[in-house]
Amino acid sequence: MSRMKPSETRSDDDADAQPVREKAHGLYETTKTHAPTIGFAAFVALTGMTAPVAAQAGSGICGTPLADTINQAAPLIVGLLMIGGAILSYILHNASAFPKNPQAVQEIKDWRNRAAFASITTPLFALVMQLFIGFTGTDLATCVDLVPFV
Numbered sequence: 001m002s003r004m005k006p007s008e009t010r011s012d013d014d015a016d017a018q019p020v021r022e023k024a025h026g027l028y029e030t031t032k033t034h035a036p037t038i039g040f041a042a043f044v045a046l047t048g049m050t051a052p053v054a055a056q057a058g059s060g061i062c063g064t065p066l067a068d069t070i071n072q073a074a075p076l077i078v079g080l081l082m083i084g085g086a087i088l089s090y091i092l093h094n095a096s097a098f099p100k101n102p103q104a105v106q107e108i109k110d111w112r113n114r115a116a117f118a119s120i121t122t123p124l125f126a127l128v129m130q131l132f133i134g135f136t137g138t139d140l141a142t143c144v145d146l147v148p149f150v
Helices: 027-055 065-095 102-135
Strands: none
Touching: 065 102
8 A cells, every 4th residue: 555645535435434533643743743742841840859969968968868769659650650651561462453444543542652651661761760860969869769660
């Protein structure tokens, strides 16, 4: 089957002719379209998290309730996102076999790919955040662990 432009039509019957829309798929296209949003979110998170830490240099945060809260909450959230994304992508992979409509199948597969992407990139993002905290030169980097299961 040849590729058609969005302005072209495909039909078994001329009376039912409808325009065909091509949709970009794949990791590269998804990343390319979402890169500005991801970049902005990373910038805001990095700016918001490293500026207060840098201001607390030498204040001895280790062993305080703040460090304990970070050590309990951050790995829990990252772990839930990892496991939840993996389970959701598995469920959606199996669910994509049931609909007969190709558009519904493709929509389910798109959600599956997003869930799998989130379950893979979440711990990597947490690791990068932990490295950036270490770059600030504070003692917080030695007592905070954002990445679970390591």
